[in-house]
Amino acid sequence: APGMFLRLLSDVRWRATRPRWRRWMRSRRSTSSTAEPHPVSLPAQAQVVICGGGITGTSVAYHLSKLGWKDIVLLEQGRLAAGTTRFCAGIVSAARPVSIELKMADYSNKLYQQLEQETGVKTGYMKTGSISLAQTQDRLISLKRIASSLNVMGIPCEIITPKQVAQLHPLINIHDLVGAMYVPGDALVSSADVSLALATAASRNGVQIHERTSVSHVLVQKGRVTGVETDRGHISCQYFVNCAGQWAYELGLSGEEHVSIPVHACEHFYLLTYPLKEPLASSIPTIVDPDGRIYIRNWQGGILSGGFEKNPKPLFTEGRNQLEIQNLQEDWDHFEPLLSALLRRMPDLEALQIMQLVNCPETFTPDMRCIMGESPAVRGYFVLAGMNSAGISYGGGAGKYLAEWMVNGYPSENVWPLDLKRFGSLQSSRTFLRHRVMEVMPLICDLKVPRWDFQTGRQLRTSPLYDRLDAQGARWMEKHGFERVKYFVPPGKDLLDLDQSKTFYKPDWFDIVGSEVKCCKEAVCVIDMSSFTKFEISSTGDQALASLQYLFSNDLDVPVGHVVHTGMLNEQGGYENDCSVARLSKRSFFMISPTDQQVHCWSWLKNHLPSDSNLTLEDVTWKYTALNLIGPRAVDVLSELSYAPITPEHFPSLFCKEMSVGYANGIRVMSITHTGEPGFMLYIPIEYALHVYNEVMNMGQKYGIRNAGYYALRSLRIEKFFAFWGQDLDAFTTPMECGREFQVKLEKGMEFIGQDALLEQKQHGVYKRFTMFILEDHDTDMDLWPWWGEPIFRNGRYVGKTTSSAYSYTLERHVCLGFVQHFDEKTGEELVVTTDFINQGEYEIDIAGQRFQAKAKLYPFSSLFTQRRRKDEVELSGYQRE
């Protein structure tokens, strides 16, 4: 009876077994509640509680239930699919620059396409295709780069001329266009309906859905989730998933144990119109005009058009405000630039009648990538939030990865770029987030060129030498909140200002970095590398050694004073971290990891070290300033400052000694430079930093010392074929695949994580191989520069992608690093990659659609570089990070 549906309108429990629930679904939006709700009481316990009934929450529930987890409760404070999801523009597009995002979007599209058939719920899915327009040549280059990655992924995509654009979409003014990218597979959906369909399927699989139930906080005991407290009572659970969208930040802080989720909302506007006189065909492609900052899609014969303005309006900075969300105003004056862009793109729309200007808050993150994964502070606390206004495109794929993560321990793809642990509490300041998202939202439409840096939220973490270096012309970039020098602009030399310096070609700093590299090769340079993550692990007995032997693949039972390069691997043998460990004494170790490992490595260690009070782990990152003295004369500088013999006999490569430098005592000196060049890393207690720096610079004068930055370091390490964790190496790469077998001691007499997987690879071979490519016919001055993510072709067939690249001033060629795979020509099946396979191929690298011949190498050009110190070979054979 109809009365039943009405009653169910406000029902809080959702059950697919209820009869005629589909009709209920259709009616629930058009009718308002007239009857008393019959809330079904919450269960006392569940395996998983998901908070948030938007696209992300329902997608997680859907995928968890697909993977066989049934004891799941989804809580939604209001109605399912009522928040940002309901207002979302519903564009599903795979045209994304980051490869993991592209994969998520591709999966989402395929999922939504069959969802209606699977669930019977209408999703409004319509494959319309999308056209991304380029008003400038630079924009066209960026589209071509995306097109290259889409094509090798098997997603149809082509670069088309303005004329072809006009054929695909009759309303577009093409006069200011230089080209466009057409992705025929992109689709439109009704986002709320997709979310409801996912909920329906999940519900059928046993997921319990309760609306109008809000989570007040999450209960934690001994660092593990134990339950949630809601306004309707308590639920005990093992896993909690925070899919609260723009409220995720506050929900994260609501419990006793804070989970920092750096997201911040901004207002987002789009326009709805009445249908055109001649209504738009439902198959008309969606238009994205990034130079005009707008998107335009068909909406019921009229259009839906929104955009990402230069001056976004952040909101809810001070926290949740229910009034604010209800009173979001249409702000036409704010929308004016976007409306101008729309009418410029489609002048014929002038006479079209406005229906509504929708203001819907969207959630943004500090780096424009969404946030997923387990909290480093609370086990069992998972997060999926911060979709940066692409919730529909990513929702399906992101939900799948998170579900895999929870069920299998890790997703089926490398999701480090999206991992919550890439952030720490340092990105949690509301002021920081407010300022940063105001930069991020416009960035969605901005041209993304190589090496861009965020301009907001800067100068948070700095080395004590910051002012000194800045005064000497340092130009800065930021990693994990830490300011690091890119290069030093010599006095009297001017670089282009920020906007003009954006280029896909040879950058303006080319000669500056070249001279820094030259100085590293011929004299000595100093690079401030204080941002490195530094941990100390010590114990009263042998616990430290024993634990580290279990955590690391290399043998750490080395004499005191030795430095060991080693991977910290997962069960599959993949790199969770790549670090150097110095044995300070029999019972204490000093561990150096990449800058952005601070949170991830800490939590990995915490989760894997035995809880033994005799074993202490300390983060000493802030206690040490790190100076890298690179170059053949580094040894002279250091010996003059320390009155200690530093000859290779006394101080061989990969050694660590505590010594005095100038007046300062207790400097940890290590004979490594992370570049393969001779030299030393100095770990200096911060109060001595300025003193040691001054001494080094004064003493170094006669040896031609100068400051250098990370760009020089990068060029040096890439030409030496050093891989870098986070860029070249990830949790899906093993030491065997990147030529680092020598860092794995399978027979060290102790079991370690990943050992079995590595043994297996040793016996059966690897399925991808880290390879170095030297570009042959590439003109550094005239051609587009490689960046990373460029497809690699072997004998004309796609075999993998580059992971990093740099110009080698020594080789006078571009060097790209990347992984080569071997796909069976017929079946596409992955085959073992042998040395012969690598060596017996003709290679090409695709830069924005243009292919350049490349020479593949599995070993660095050691013969090309002058060997000044024999022992360097140890380091030369391959270890690096930035």
Next chain:
Amino acid sequence: FYLTPPQVNSILKANEYSFKVPEFDGKNVSSVLGFDSNQLPANAPIEDRRSAATCLQTRGMLLGVFDGHAGCACAQAVSERLFYYIAVSLLPHETLLEIENAVESGRALLPILQWHKHPNDYFSKEASKLYFNSLRTYWQELIDLNSGETTDVKEALINAFKRLDNDISLEAQVGDPNSFLNYLVLRVAFSGATACVAHVDGVDLHVANTGDSRAMLGVQEEDGSWSAVNLSYDHNAQNEHEVERVKMEHPKSEEKSLVKQDRLLGLLMPFRAFGDVKFKWSIELQKRVVESGPDQLNDNEYTKFIPPNYHTPPYLTAEPEVIHHKLRPQDKFLVLATDGLWETMHRQDVARIVGEYLTGVHHQQPIAVGGYKVTLGQMHGLLTERRARISSVFEDQNAATHLIRHAVGNNEFGTVDHERLSKMLSLPEELARMYRDDITIIVVQFNSHVVGACQSEQ
């Protein structure tokens, strides 16, 4: 021929000046936050003058605009001298004595005023000695007169205005052995100037006005909108009381000839002014001075010309009307401007434009489509027009400049029209005066917190 927007801006901004009252310990205890001033010439050279200064021996700040006619000499002299006369009139007996003793014994003088001047606002070096001596005579008389009573601001303002005008008149009669100075004092006396001066001390605002410049208070109503309150009366033919006053001062027989074509004796627009001895001196005195004066004066038809129906001088006075106003927190700013502004803009518009400029809020109702039928094109036109209105605000860092931009460039819709602005500013010198007058504006911004605090103390 059009001026580009940057050219327009450089013309509009050439004379702009801003002063912010300095803060101590992060607090500004003055009821004045600061002021913006600017002037735009129509005459060449400009005949308007402006002055601003802080009184150092008493509290308070002085601001004034001066509109010269028949040359700029009188306006220049008044702009240099009037504030000293006012400051001296306000000084207590002991301070006057101290200053006199310092002068007597050749010691350094206590500074009386701190001027806030644009580089184009000059003081005449040559006349400074002469001016100083006249001023000293004035304070010596004040010392002798010592009434023992505390100085009333209103009285001080009136006395200062009258005394300065008197000195201008006397200096011209006595003459000076230096031929340059002699000619100068005569030019000062034979030209004229109106004055509109504000004295702000805490919540006490006094406006002394002589002539047809105007002071207007910008008041923010509770709903955020802006209204204007006049703090001066124009002394011209449009002011019935003023016409009445002039008629009272002269025999009935002159009633018809006193005001003709809205001008005093058919000649002078303002009914009160400094200088203008042609409307103050007896015919004999005028003739004597002109004849014994330098040739340039003698050759000048204007100076020789005696106004018609000139029977019972003086017809003109420099005595100001003073209005006292207690500042309230809703009183946000004061606009002092010469008639060049008020001829082109209604005071209500002035209040709104300055108010919106200073608060940074442009009281435009947000647009809502609601149930109306609006097309994208219509909406676009509306928004572009609204944006133009706002963008003109952000071009200016100075409220006075912003007001001038509107005064000169406003079209019939009340928005700045660049084309019109460009045309008005590129008029050749000889035509400019036909389309507009010199405009001089001072916008004083009040500190509502201090005003509120003072008010509650009282």
